Amino acid sequence: MNPILTIDVVSDAVCPWCYIGKRRLEEALAGMPELLVEVRWRPFQLDATIPPGGVDRRTYMAKKFGEDRIAAIHERITEAGREAGIAFAFDKIKVSPNTLDAHRLIRWAQTTGQQNDIVERLFAMFFVEGRDIGDPATLVEAAVEAGMDRAIVERLLSGEADVDSVREEIAAAQRLGVSGVPFFIIDGRLGVSGAQPAGVLQSAILQALQPPEGEASA
Secondary structure, three states, rough: OOOEEEEEEEEEEOOHHHHHHHHHHHHHHOOOOOOOEEEEEEEOOOOOOOOOOOOEHHHHHHHOOOOHHHHHHHHHHHHHHHOOOOOOHHHHEEEEEOHHHHHHHHHHHHOOOHHHHHHHHHHHHHOOOOOOOHHHHHHHHHHHOOOOHHHHHHHHOOOOHHHHHHHHHHHHHHHHHOOOEEEEEOOOEEEEOOOOOOOHHHHHHHHHHHHOOOOOOO
16 A cells, blocks of 8 residues: 655645645645645644734734735735635635634644645635634634534633644744745655645655655665
8 A cells, every 4th residue: 555645734724825825735636646645734823913803904914014015915816816716805804813713623623534624614714705713603613514513613612722732833833944834744854835836746745755865765
């Protein structure tokens, strides 16, 4: 049997390039159907200082990038998204949320085999539907749609379950030098930064499949 190749994707649920990167990874893997691949989504927060209730999106973006740059930034991302099959609707987004709880949900979804579904749903809720993915009710809705148990998710979200674990995982990524996302870690040893085209990701995967230098192939 061929071994399973792991691809860890360090990502934030409010990062548009992470959504695009997801699509490009899917395209890359679709072109390599012979591979057995496990994609694991790892947490990162682009801004952990946002309060739990979130902040006004327009004000936040203006403060971060400057009011005169927002339209150009959105236009560039929208075009890249269109090429990836994503209909970004930035005008619908009213709240910039804190994503800690979203990352807790993504973490729990890995144990039930629904992590990719949760990640996809959270991206769509935020970037296409303009939903507040910092709102516990929205997270529960995403969980139920993905097939997770409502009562369990509600109970976990109401407490502090895995808060420290998520924060430590983010800190570990930062110690590895991850400062921007998406960041792909292939086979635990090869890193690819940014929403690279499918061809670049395929080349990186092929490189990771080669035996480490000095190690004979089987």
